[in-house]
Amino acid sequence: MQITTIIGTRPEIIKMAPLIPLLDKYFDNKLIFTSQHYSKNLVDVFFDELKIRTPDVFLRTNTSKMKKLEASIYEILKKDDSQWVAIYGDTNSTLASARAAKKLGKKLIHFEAGLRSYDKRMPEERNRFETDHISDILFTPTELCRKQLKKEGIKKNVFVVGNLIVDVCLKYSKKVKPYQGEYILVTAHRQENVDKFRRLMRILTTLSQFPKVIYPIHPRTMKNIKEFRIKIPKNVTLMDPVGYLEFLSLLKGAQLVLTDSGGVQEEAITLHTPCLTLRESTERWETVIAGGNFIVGLDPLLIHFYAKQIIEGDLGNHMKNAKNPYGNGKTAEKIIKILRTEIK
Missing domain, CATH: 3.40.50.2000 (Glycogen Phosphorylase B;)
Incomplete structure (x- = not known):
């Protein structure tokens, strides 16, 4: 099964580091980097240190502007055979990818779903809310996030798996x-x-x-x-x-x-x-x-x-001594196990 994974910022690079190799292993995974973060210090060193393979596509948008990101992503996805698009978090790259994918009738996988600050002044809050409501499979880091989605009427295909940042932190x-x-x-x-x-x-x-x-x-x-x-x-x-x-x-x-x-x-x-x-x-x-x-x-x-x-x-x-609420460092493995069952 083909999946297109889209990331665009330093936090997405870090958190997706343990998952990208597993997506490559078990799926025909195409990796796109939007270049929302384009400073060399903010990007290149993280690909190198975390040993993430070179993306199949560098969009070189060099912007965080939503319309430009969405238009560039749309043009790439239009030529793409993947039925599924995977995205992470709440950045402008996240929502732009989600909108472009849905316009093309593709299905959406959202990692780190269900987070809510309840502060609508934050662009990230608006991004994550819209992304969650158009996603087909949602992976939440905690039970609290699942409950927050449930309150908004999102109950189907929601999976609590922990947070990928724990995988990365514990390893490195x-x-x-x-x-x-x-x-x-x-x-x-x-x-x-x-x-x-x-x-x-x-x-x-x-x-x-x-x-x-x-x-x-x-x-x-x-x-x-x-x-x-x-x-x-x-x-x-x-x-x-x-x-x-x-x-x-x-x-x-x-x-x-x-x-x-x-x-x-x-x-x-x-x-x-x-x-x-x-x-x-x-x-x-x-x-x-x-x-x-x-x-x-x-x-x-x-x-x-x-x-x-x-x-x-x-x-x-x-x-x-506070207990880490985000899992035991096995989030990437849990996600892959679920995806192999849900995506056929």
């Missing part, structure tokens, strides 16, 4: 040592945080209260810092975007991670690193329920109070 974290020293790790890149002067200034001002901060910085964030002429606090070490193995080393060694990334919330609880999320909501509620993550927004006092208790008090140990 064994190959790296924790980064040395005492520091707080920061990953903040979301448009609503870094594209607005006041919010970006607030993040950097908040970071100035800690002894040592390491911040691998997204190119767009760096561009905004220069344009806004924001002075970097002396205690903050900026790093160019790092490869996945170096990031795991930084995350393993950190006293605490401050992030606005959904994926980092999952990686943090998998590697037992306390996490504070710099947003007003999250679609990774399981990390909050388990006790490994707190939602703090950009409130400097709240961040300071939590960080102090995590680093100096008992909260840190409690968070480190």
Whole structure:
């Protein structure tokens, strides 16, 4: 059976790394990369480190604009004999692929379905909602995600399998040592945080209260810092975007991670690193329920109070002992077993 798998961003590369070889093994799998993320540091190093084969098609769209992505994907899928299209997550590449596939009458497989932040201001929330409602087979990471789909009337062909990020984290974290020293790790890149002067200034001002901060910085964030002429606090070490193995080393060694990334919330609880999320909501509620993550927004006092208790008090140990809600690292195997039964 033919399947066309479409990815376009760094998180999709990382999470699909354990699944792509199995799709290749058991299906006639065509891999397309949309180039939604097109920076060399954001893409090439991840294909190399995670040993993912070269995609059959590089679309070279170099954009996150939905209409351009959908048009390019549509033209490729129009020439494609695959009946099934597989997509991951909630990016613009995800929804653009889903729309193009449905216009051509193809069936849709959605990995990481059912996540909900309930914040309709987030483009990802709108993307994942629409994608879930037009998918034919949905793989959710947790029972909570399955329940959320059920509330929306999606009950058929929904499978709880865990999260592929656990497969990746457990495999590659064994190959790296924790980064040395005492520091707080920061990953903040979301448009609503870094594209607005006041919010970006607030993040950097908040970071100035800690002894040592390491911040691998997204190119767009760096561009905004220069344009806004924001002075970097002396205690903050900026790093160019790092490869996945170096990031795991930084995350393993950190006293605490401050992030606005959904994926980092999952990686943090998998590697037992306390996490504070710099947003007003999250679609990774399981990390909050388990006790490994707190939602703090950009409130400097709240961040300071939590960080102090995590680093100096008992909260840190409690968070480190939070049970990972995303499975045991066998998600890719579970997915393939189900697909071999469901797709004939």
